[in-house]
C-alpha cells in the first residue's frame with residue numbers, strides 16, 4: 001500500500017486547560033473518501049484545522065500530521081505555505097464566506113494560480129473556465145465576470161469546488177461542504193466531487209453530520225466523540241457493524257440529528 005496522503009497520529013489539541021482533541025489517529029489514501037462524523041462540538045473541524053495549522057496561537061498541539069509525507073507541525077512557515085499551496089485544498093460549508101464578495105468569480109478562481117503558482121493569467125483563465133465547466137456551470141465565460149451575489153448558493157459551492165481544484169491538490173478536506181445545500185443540489189455537487197475524485201485520484205476527508213450520507217458516500221468512516229476517535233468502520237458497514245456504544249447511540253439518533261440539521 002502507498003503512503004497515505006494524510007496521516008494524523010496521536011494528535012492532541014488544548015486551549016489552556018480545555019482538552020479539545022485527544023490522541024486522534026486517522027489516515028486518507030489516494031483515491032479514498034474517508035468520512036469523519038460525530039456530534040456538534042466533538043472536534044471534527046478542529047481536527048481539520050489542526051491538520052492545516054489553521055488554529056489560533058492559543059492552541060497547543062501534540063502529535064503529528066503528515067500531508068504528502070511532509071511533517072505539517074514541524075515545518076517552517078515557508079514549507080507550510082508550499083504544502084497548503086501544492087498538496088491540499090479545504091472546502092467549507094459556507095461558499096459566501098469563501099469568496100470575496102467584491103471580486104469577480106473569475107478573479108477569485110484564478111488568483112491562487114497566478115499569485116502563488118506564478119501561472120500566466122491567460123493560462124489560469126483557461127484552467128478556470130475548464131473547471132467551471134467540469135463542475136457543471138453553464139456559460140462559464142459569463143459567470144467568470146459575475147460577482148458572488150449574482151449566483152445561487154449551489155452554484156457558488158460549485159465555484160468553490162472549482163477554485164479548490166485549480167491548483168491540482170492531491171487531498172481535499174471537505175468540512176460540511178454540502179450541508180447548506182438543498183437535497184438535489186447536494187446530490188449534484190457530490191456527484192461532481194466524485195467524478196473529479198475518480199479522474200484525479202484525490203483523497204477526500206469528508207466531514208458531515210449526516211450519517212446516512214457518510215454511509216453511502218464514504219469508503220471508511222471515523223466516528224468522533226469528545227475529541228477522540230472512538231470507532232472506524234467501512235461506509236457500507238456503518239449502520240450494521242458499529243460496536244461502540246456511542247456510535248450506536250449516534251446511529252439510533254439519526255432522525256433527530258437529520259431534523260436538527262435541515
Ligand SMILES: Nc1ncnc2c1ncn2[C@@H]1O[C@H](COP(=O)(O)OP(=O)(O)OP(=O)(O)O)[C@@H](O)[C@H]1O
Nearest residue numbers: 015018020038039040041042043044045046047056
Ligand atoms: N479557538 C477556540 N478556543 C477554545 N475552544 C475552541 C476553539 N475552537 C473550537 N473550540 C472548542 O472545541 C470543541 C470542538 O469544536 P469543533 O468545531 O472542532 O467541533 P465540530 O465537531 O466540528 O462541531 P460542529 O459540527 O458543530 O462544527 C468545541 O467544544 C469548541 O467549543
